[in-house]
Amino acid sequence: MSTVDTPPSLSMRRDAERRIASVEAIPIIAPFTRLYPGGDVPSWLLQPAASHRTLQRKGQYSTLIRLRTEDGLEGIGECYGLPAPRVTAQIVRDIIEPLLIGEDADAIDRLWSKVFSSMSGGGQTRGYFLEAMSGVDIALWDLKGKAYGVPVHSLLGGPHRDRVSVYASPVPMLDQPAASADYALGFANQGFDAIKLKLGRGARTDVAHAAAVREAIGEDRELLVDLNCAYTADRAVDVVRRLVDLGITWIEEPCAVDDVAGYRRIRDSLPVSLVNGETLFTRWDQREFLVNGAVDVVMPNLARAGGITESRKLAALCETFHVDIAPHGVGSAVGLAAALQLSASVPNFRIYEYNRLPNPLRDELTVDRFDFSDGTLAVPTGPGLGIELDWDLVDEFRAE
Numbered sequence: 344m345s346t347v348d349t350p351p352s353l354s355m356r357r358d359a360e361r362r363i364a365s366v367e368a369i370p371i372i373a374p375f376t377r378l379y380p381g382g383d384v385p386s387w388l389l390q391p392a393a394s395h396r397t398l399q400r401k402g403q404y405s406t407l408i409r410l411r412t413e414d415g416l417e418g419i420g421e422c423y424g425l426p427a428p429r430v431t432a433q434i435v436r437d438i439i440e441p442l443l444i445g446e447d448a449d450a451i452d453r454l455w456s457k458v459f460s461s462m463s464g465g466g467q468t469r470g471y472f473l474e475a476m477s478g479v480d481i482a483l484w485d486l487k488g489k490a491y492g493v494p495v496h497s498l499l500g501g502p503h504r505d506r507v508s509v510y511a512s513p514v515p516m517l518d519q520p521a522a523s524a525d526y527a528l529g530f531a532n533q534g535f536d537a538i539k540l541k542l543g544r545g546a547r548t549d550v551a552h553a554a555a556v557r558e559a560i561g562e563d564r565e566l567l568v569d570l571n572c573a574y575t576a577d578r579a580v581d582v583v584r585r586l587v588d589l590g591i592t593w594i595e596e597p598c599a600v601d602d603v604a605g606y607r608r609i610r611d612s613l614p615v616s617l618v619n620g621e622t623l624f625t626r627w628d629q630r631e632f633l634v635n636g637a638v639d640v641v642m643p644n645l646a647r648a649g650g651i652t653e654s655r656k657l658a659a660l661c662e663t664f665h666v667d668i669a670p671h672g673v674g675s676a677v678g679l680a681a682a683l684q685l686s687a688s689v690p691n692f693r694i695y696e697y698n699r700l701p702n703p704l705r706d707e708l709t710v711d712r713f714d715f716s717d718g719t720l721a722v723p724t725g726p727g728l729g730i731e732l733d734w735d736l737v738d739e740f741r742a743e
């Protein structure tokens with residue numbers, strides 16, 4: 344009998360299916376009082392955007408996932424943590440982990456469907472449940488990349504690019520236009536070519552801050568505006584009409600998250616690109632916006648929109664409608680790494696939101712720092728997500 348050489352990866356898979364042994368959820372909080380030991384946390388950090396008027400932030404939050412297989416491999420993921428990371432952790436423990444124990448960790452797409460279908464009939468297709476699913480999904484991709492010794496973007500068919508264009512975000516809701524101008528200029532001096540400004544405080548205030556920022560950063564840098572669902576569509580038309588003369592690149596979340604007709608009305612009224620996505624979850628949430636031509640760029644947050652598996656499918660759906668994705672950037676280093684991996688692996692990537700609010704969970708949690716230069720971030724090339732966490736620091740931030 345002749346012997347046929349089997350590729351190592353195939354033989355490895357036949358010999359030892361990687362069965363899931365545990366899914367640990369770790370809620371973490373970095374309180375703002377750590378950054379401001381005197382306790383005098385500035386109001387723009389407690390309430391950086393219009394969407395935080397009723398629910399102020401007291402720190403930076405995340406729920407990390409540490410998924411282990413019986414053969415000793417480990418993958419890390421992140422669930423969006425705002426505003427209650429312990430809630431997401433409990434969903435992982437009570438619902439998701441029992442569904443996954445003993446399953447083949449390689450079968451990521453099948454496991455996504457198994458978990459989603461277990462709760463979708465009960466209406467759990469958004470919110471905390473999807474955020475809990477997202478972190479577990481990211482951990483499975485990290486683990487698979489480590490198992491095969493390749494970065495996640497390679498598993499996904501990439502890379503399309505080695506470095507990812509980013510914009511600085513946000514210029515938060517500061518009191519005076521001059522303060523917004525100084526804050527934006529700080530980003531420009533750090534090498535950012537595109538900067539996002541948080542508005543949604545009424546037409547007069549919005550225009551004053553946007554005009555001051557535009558003057559500070561000059562005509563050559565891109566100015567992006569985020570309204571965080573602050574207006575009804577008719578008020579948004581009024582505000583956006585005054586902003587378009589300032590050369591705005593895009594308007595993000597001008598009105599309510601589900602107001603497809605409102606988006607369409609704004610888009611039909613004015614020469615402006617509209618962006619949404621951070622408060623939507625799956626492809627099914629985005630479908631009506633795409634079918635109705637109501638959105639120009641879509642912003643999934645990988646730690647809430649179903650992880651890498653679902654965000655990749657959303658990107659493909661957007662591509663079908665000639666719409667780009669621009670992943671949302673609030674979260675820890677794990678979500679950032681996941682976004683870079685996806686951004687490197689899809690053709691219709693536009694730009695990534697590099698959040699620059701003070702956040703040790705994003706900037707200090709990894710052994711190696713992310714490589715930023717000339718308005719771009721390097722895509723990590725190590726196995727999996729390509730990052731290694733400082734677990735001593737994780738322990739410092741544990742919220743339980």
Ligand SMILES: [Mg+2]
Nearest residue numbers: 569571595621
């Ligand atoms: Mg936003």
